[in-house]
Amino acid sequence: MLKIFEHIGRYFILMGKVFSRPEKGAIYRRRIIREMESLGLDSIGLTAIISVFIGAVITLQMCINLESPFIPRSLVGYATRETMILEFSSTVVALILAGKVGSNIASEIGTMRITEQIDALEIMGVNSASYLILPKIVAAVCFFPFLTILSILIGILGGWGISAATGIMIPDDYVEGLLTDFKPYSIVYSLIKTAVFAYIIASVSAYCGYYARGNSLEVGRASTRAVVSCSIVIMIFNLILTQILLI
Amino acid sequence: MIRAEHIVKSFDGRVVLDDISVEFETGKTNLIIGRSGSGKTVLLKSLVGLHEVDSGRVWYDQTDFTSLGFRDRKAIRKDIGMIFQGGALLDSSTVEENVRLPLDLFTNQSASEKRDRVNFCLQRVRLNNANGLYPAELSGGMIKRVAIARAIVLNPKYLFCDEPNSGLDPQTSVVIDNLIHEITQEYHITTIINTHDMNSVLEIGEKIVYIHEGRKWWEGSKENILQADNRELNDFVFASAMAKRARQAQ
Ligand SMILES: Nc1ncnc2c1ncn2[C@@H]1O[C@H](COP(=O)(O)OP(=O)(O)OP(=O)(O)O)[C@@H](O)[C@H]1O
Ligand SMILES: [Mg+2]
Numbered sequence: 001m002l003k004i005f006e007h008i009g010r011y012f013i014l015m016g017k018v019f020s021r022p023e024k025g026a027i028y029r030r031r032i033i034r035e036m037e038s039l040g041l042d043s044i045g046l047t048a049i050i051s052v053f054i055g056a057v058i059t060l061q062m063c064i065n066l067e068s069p070f071i072p073r074s075l076v077g078y079a080t081r082e083t084m085i086l087e088f089s090s091t092v093v094a095l096i097l098a099g100k101v102g103s104n105i106a107s108e109i110g111t112m113r114i115t116e117q118i119d120a121l122e123i124m125g126v127n128s129a130s131y132l133i134l135p136k137i138v139a140a141v142c143f144f145p146f147l148t149i150l151s152i153l154i155g156i157l158g159g160w161g162i163s164a165a166t167g168i169m170i171p172d173d174y175v176e177g178l179l180t181d182f183k184p185y186s187i188v189y190s191l192i193k194t195a196v197f198a199y200i201i202a203s204v205s206a207y208c209g210y211y212a213r214g215n216s217l218e219v220g221r222a223s224t225r226a227v228v229s230c231s232i233v234i235m236i237f238n239l240i241l242t243q244i245l246l247i
Numbered sequence: 248m249i250r251a252e253h254i255v256k257s258f259d260g261r262v263v264l265d266d267i268s269v270e271f272e273t274g275k276t277n278l279i280i281g282r283s284g285s286g287k288t289v290l291l292k293s294l295v296g297l298h299e300v301d302s303g304r305v306w307y308d309q310t311d312f313t314s315l316g317f318r319d320r321k322a323i324r325k326d327i328g329m330i331f332q333g334g335a336l337l338d339s340s341t342v343e344e345n346v347r348l349p350l351d352l353f354t355n356q357s358a359s360e361k362r363d364r365v366n367f368c369l370q371r372v373r374l375n376n377a378n379g380l381y382p383a384e385l386s387g388g389m390i391k392r393v394a395i396a397r398a399i400v401l402n403p404k405y406l407f408c409d410e411p412n413s414g415l416d417p418q419t420s421v422v423i424d425n426l427i428h429e430i431t432q433e434y435h436i437t438t439i440i441n442t443h444d445m446n447s448v449l450e451i452g453e454k455i456v457y458i459h460e461g462r463k464w465w466e467g468s469k470e471n472i473l474q475a476d477n478r479e480l481n482d483f484v485f486a487s488a489m490a491k492r493a494r495q496a497q
Binding site for chain 1 (some may be wrong): 292322337351
């Protein structure tokens with residue numbers, strides 16, 4: 001238990017370093033663009049594939065489970081849309097990205113730590129925490145919301161696709177459901193969650209890597225620890241944010 | 248000149264550096280020698296402030312480095328070049344970007360000025376046509392050269408080298424040693440080198456400090472190290488067959 005508080009304390013000290021005394025702006029711009037590429041663009045494929053399948057599966061499940069003459073078929077479209085927007089495209093996508101991006105960040109920074117690259121930066125007088133971590137945080141927070149929107153759209157498309165392909169329901173009913181009772185605020189809620197989750201993924205996994213010690217085994221451990229901690233923190237904040245934003 | 252006064256450093260209660268006082272001279276290649284695990288790297292990192300010392304002081308010329316805050320240290324660090332044991336090049340940057348980084352960060356030079364300076368330094372370490380390569384594509388000797396080029400790109404006043412020729416063949420080792428030695432004299436730098444290579448010691452050891460189990464056991468130069476009457480040092484020096492023969496020849 002004491003360990004947890006120690007980690008939280010060190011995490012905030014690190015964040016203090018990340019947000020203080022930044023180096024030259026031009027250098028950051030270049031690094032942010034690079035990070036957007038490696039953290040964001042490279043995750044589009046994974047996000048798209050998972051979303052299209054989940055959208056299709058949700059639609060199928062709804063069709064099977066809501067087989068009743070009293071429930072309009074359009075409810076399936078409505079339910080798919082809401083599930084994607086409220087939970088899947090923000091929280092579940094964030095968990096998946098925690099696995100992909102989080103382990104990537106932790107192992108990259110952890111390797112830099114044990115091969116003395118971080119020391120080399122410090123020796124040059126560079127604020128290594130800020131130089132390495134800030135671009136990742138900015139890139140993730142700016143880019144992940146696009147992934148969420150993409151995931152919502154593709155998921156909904158997946159649902160439509162499966163209903164058209166299997167004929168389990170009439171696609172027009174699905175579309176009718178999609179357009180029913182749409183609250184733009186749900187999207188805002190989803191995007192806020194994503195931005196917070198992006199911050200968590202980038203900063204927590206960077207923390208795990210930055211304090212790696214020892215050899216390459218430690219780097220592996222750091223990246224495992226990053227995924228586990230990110231997932232737990234994301235679930236906690238999911239609860240808190242839902243409480244704050246929706247109730 | 249860099250001077251350490253009574254430096255003590257411990258990790259989790261285990262003393263690694265025990266009351267070390269030593270002065271490293273300007274324009275000379277100062278060597279720290281000792282067995283693996285004797286505390287050489289920790290001493291070097293304590294001198295540059297990568298490890299905070301428990302007690303004692305480190306002076307850079309007239310400045311007490313240990314008492315400075317982050318901002319003032321940063322000013323001194325612009326005058327420090329360091330070559331790490333494994334090279335420590337940034338893996339995600341090319342050779343050219345690695346060498347250029349200090350220029351990007353601390354100067355307002357134009358792109359062409361930077362390019363000229365980078366090329367000059369890379370030529371100085373005799374590394375041509377490698378600008379676009381990534382560290383993973385370099386050999387051990389090339390990595391060391393790039394690390395040297397990066398360390399000298401801002402014209403440092405102090406140069407720290409942690410085992411600059413470990414893992415290199417004897418010929419390349421000599422080349423790297425001589426390179427560092429030349430640069431030291433050419434720019435009148437205070438150079439401190441960690442090594443356990445007796446070849447380097449006898450080639451370029453203008454001032455030598457022997458560290459054993461975290462203490463300073465001996466100090467002198469390549470001229471008198473073979474005659475030293477210190478048992479631990481002799482065990483270290485004459486561990487290799489070649490050094491033994493050198494003594495017999497004398
Ligand atoms: N960050 C650290 N935390 C705890 N102990 C450390 C740390 N760094 C070094 N040590 C310990 O300090 C001692 C000296 O290590 P150091 O790396 O200085 O040896 P060295 O003389 O450089 O050896 P080598 O020639 O193998 O590089 C070792 O026993 C090591 O375990
Ligand atoms: Mg060492």
